Amino acid sequence: MSAVSEVGETTGLPAEALRKAGPTRTTVVFTGLVLALVALAIVSACLGQVPTSPAEVVGSILHRIGLDIGPLPAHPAGEVTLWEVRFPRVVLAMLVGAALGCSGALLQGIFANPLAEPGVIGVSSGAAVGASAVIVLGGAFSSGWSLAWAALLSGLVTTFLVYAMSRSGGRTEVVTVILTGVAVNAMAGGLIAFFTFVANPAARDQIVFWQLGSLGGATWDVVSVVAPLTAVGVAVAIVLAPKLDVLALGESVARHLGVNVERVRQVAIVAVAVLVSAAVAFTGIIMFVGLVVPHLMRLALGPAHRVLMFASVLGGAVVLLAADLGARTLVPNADLPLGMLTALIGGPVFFLMLRRTRAKQGGWA
Secondary structure, three states, rough: OOOOOOHHHHHOOOOOOOOOHHHHHHHHHHHHHHHHHHHHHHHHHHOOOOOOOOHHHHHHHHHOOOOOOOOOOOOOHHHHHHHHHHHHHHHHHHHHHHHHHHHHHHHHHHHOOOOOOHHHHHHHHHHHHHHHHHHHHHHHOOOOHHHHHHHHHHHHHHHHHHHHHHHOEEEEEEHHHHHHHHHHHHHHHHHHHHHOOOOOOHHHHHHHHHHHHOOOOOOOOHHHHHHHHHHHHHHHHHHHHHHHHHHOOOHHHHHHHHHHHHHHHHHHHHHHHHHHHHHOOOOOOOOOHHHHHHHHHHHOOOOOOHHHHHHHHHHHHHHHHHHHHHHHHOOOOOOOOHHHHHHHHHHHHHHHHHHHHHHHOOOEE
């Protein structure tokens, strides 16, 4: 018996009340997301200075897995370009988008607030502090891997700090976590400003550019680090999904039904920290994906968290692939900052969603 059905029997609510979308809508949405993901991946792999057709992209993949079907790239550098430059970037975009989308859905579930987003627990700003410190130190710490690992570790440490400071009497209140996150984000912003102030001009430019976000440093080595961390975080989110369905009915009801609310929050916050830290460590800060994607998926599919987690993973991958495609093609011979693009698009989308939500609740207060 599913957790949603169990909750429905216990509380007297029909299971349909917890599932806005039926199988037909779910199938349509997931099919659309998969098709969009495949199409965007192929188009993204085609575009660049080395001309490549969709048939050559598919043919190269099929030949690589042992199937002699389809044409190989006609350009002498086509095969190398695909496998050393474009495919790592496409895969990294999928992984980062999936991590951000899943982390947003998970955080919104434990906070019982569809407008929550991963930045509220300070993981992105904490990662930026670590990256800024490494950039300022320079020297032996100036390699890309040092910067990425510093961002990853500082993001995790910041999240644990927020959680530890939020605990009182062995319990953690959602409001306390949010307020602590606001304070820690403010402190992190001050540290970033300090590092930017003391940095030399070259380091200052690097700090600013890192915070804008980019997939330009994608390699298979980077993918090999981000992929397992993302897989672990997504797996934890899916395991927690039934408990989040129960938690949506209220903490007292969840405790009555045997859910250890505090443990669920602890595990979920760790999973969010791992997902977001892995996402931003190699790409910089990318805004609004973790906020907008789960909210859109919830509007389309309803609040059942297991379906929502899978949809947010796919939706995040689609959104980030589309954003990276725009970043590479909107301005000729330029690679726009990815975080800038997602913020410019995500901000108005978020405002429209917020306005729609307020309208359903009876207008603006």
